[in-house]
Amino acid sequence: xxxxxAIAVFTLVVFTQSAYxxxxxxWSFQYAMGxxxxxxxxxxxxxxxxxxxxxxxxxxxDNLLVGVDFGWNVxxxxxDSDTYTSGTEALxxxxxxxxxxxPMLVSAEYFLSTDxxxxxxxxxxxGTMYLERSTDMGQWRLEENPWSFAVKPELGLxxxxxxxxxxxxxxxxxxxxxxxxxxxxxxFSISAGFTFHL
Amino acid sequence: xxxxxIFYLGIIIMLGACYPQGPEYYEDLDLVYxxxxxxxxxxxxxxxxxxxxxxxxxxxxxxxxxPEFVKEPFxxxxxxxxxxxxxxxGWTKTDDPxxxxxxxxxxxWTNTTVYYWYDYWCWYYPYYCxxxxxxxxxSSYTTGTLVMTLVADGDDYVEPTRTWTAAANGLxxxxxxxxxxxxxxxxxxxxxxxxxIK
Numbered sequence: 001x002x003x004x005x006a007i008a009v010f011t012l013v014v015f016t017q018s019a020y021x022x023x024x025x026x027w028s029f030q031y032a033m034g035x036x037x038x039x040x041x042x043x044x045x046x047x048x049x050x051x052x053x054x055x056x057x058x059x060x061x062d063n064l065l066v067g068v069d070f071g072w073n074v075x076x077x078x079x080d081s082d083t084y085t086s087g088t089e090a091l092x093x094x095x096x097x098x099x100x101x102x103p104m105l106v107s108a109e110y111f112l113s114t115d116x117x118x119x120x121x122x123x124x125x126x127g128t129m130y131l132e133r134s135t136d137m138g139q140w141r142l143e144e145n146p147w148s149f150a151v152k153p154e155l156g157l158x159x160x161x162x163x164x165x166x167x168x169x170x171x172x173x174x175x176x177x178x179x180x181x182x183x184x185x186x187x188f189s190i191s192a193g194f195t196f197h198l
Numbered sequence: 199x200x201x202x203x204i205f206y207l208g209i210i211i212m213l214g215a216c217y218p219q220g221p222e223y224y225e226d227l228d229l230v231y232x233x234x235x236x237x238x239x240x241x242x243x244x245x246x247x248x249x250x251x252x253x254x255x256x257x258x259x260x261x262x263x264x265p266e267f268v269k270e271p272f273x274x275x276x277x278x279x280x281x282x283x284x285x286x287x288g289w290t291k292t293d294d295p296x297x298x299x300x301x302x303x304x305x306x307w308t309n310t311t312v313y314y315w316y317d318y319w320c321w322y323y324p325y326y327c328x329x330x331x332x333x334x335x336x337s338s339y340t341t342g343t344l345v346m347t348l349v350a351d352g353d354d355y356v357e358p359t360r361t362w363t364a365a366a367n368g369l370x371x372x373x374x375x376x377x378x379x380x381x382x383x384x385x386x387x388x389x390x391x392x393x394x395i396k
Contacts, residue, residue, distance in 0.1 A: 138368075
């Protein structure tokens, strides 16, 4: 019962609290997790818990912010000894697979509500993603490092804690388009962190 | 000012790629490679010959000089492992290579790589380049390779012809233990099911 009351009070406070200020923009620093899909998911099945994100946003309207993102996620997996065959050749050994993904995007965020402290938004980013895929086997490394065109749809929440600081929680999907070296590289990301208002 | 420092620090950290973990044990770097002539009819053959010693390829053998051989007990351990695998695949050993369908030629060599660095801080300040400051660091590692080749000869061939090649490679640990090599020999035959003539 006490738990229910606490949750109810928290919800009321968060959803009805008025916004501290009009938005002018912010810097944001977030921790980001990644979950590979498609070719990236097949290459490294383990999620990435090594990641971060820096965002800069400037308001062009009260509910529309634009800016730039710099992200980084590291996907890593050790594949136990296995045999890889190509034609008449076969190679057995342990593989260490690492993929670094660095998206660099121009992004926009449209806030569905700006009156309350809790502000949901939808966003879209377009730009480029630098990928570095390294497959280590024995003493040899096969490296592929293309730049790809990338887009990022996003959903998130910005909770204004004070005049100068907010907490941001977001879910997004990074899609790096096919290049000459790699197929489409896509991954879901959940990020959380703080924003510092301009 | 603080935001700018955090921003640029973040950029610097993120511009570097991350390789979370590498091999922990010597075995993690062991590799076994095989290749074969898919035009050769293994099923129509049945006998093989193998020398009593495994040669060590040193690259400096003078004309008329006897080669070096792998010392005992490793020589016998490796040859026995090769013979047991060939027997399990249905091959019969003969003493005279002239009468055998195929001859199995094993050979080993080692390769030592020495590397050093002393220009590690040139990016920081050119004065600190070279031998004037900081000591040169030197390190080395030695790898060993076992190669097994099944060679066909006789009236059907203009010259001896490789029908199957296997190479096992790994870092030398200094421990006098043939188990990694015998395991690699087993793996080479396991990933060559076309040698099964039973």
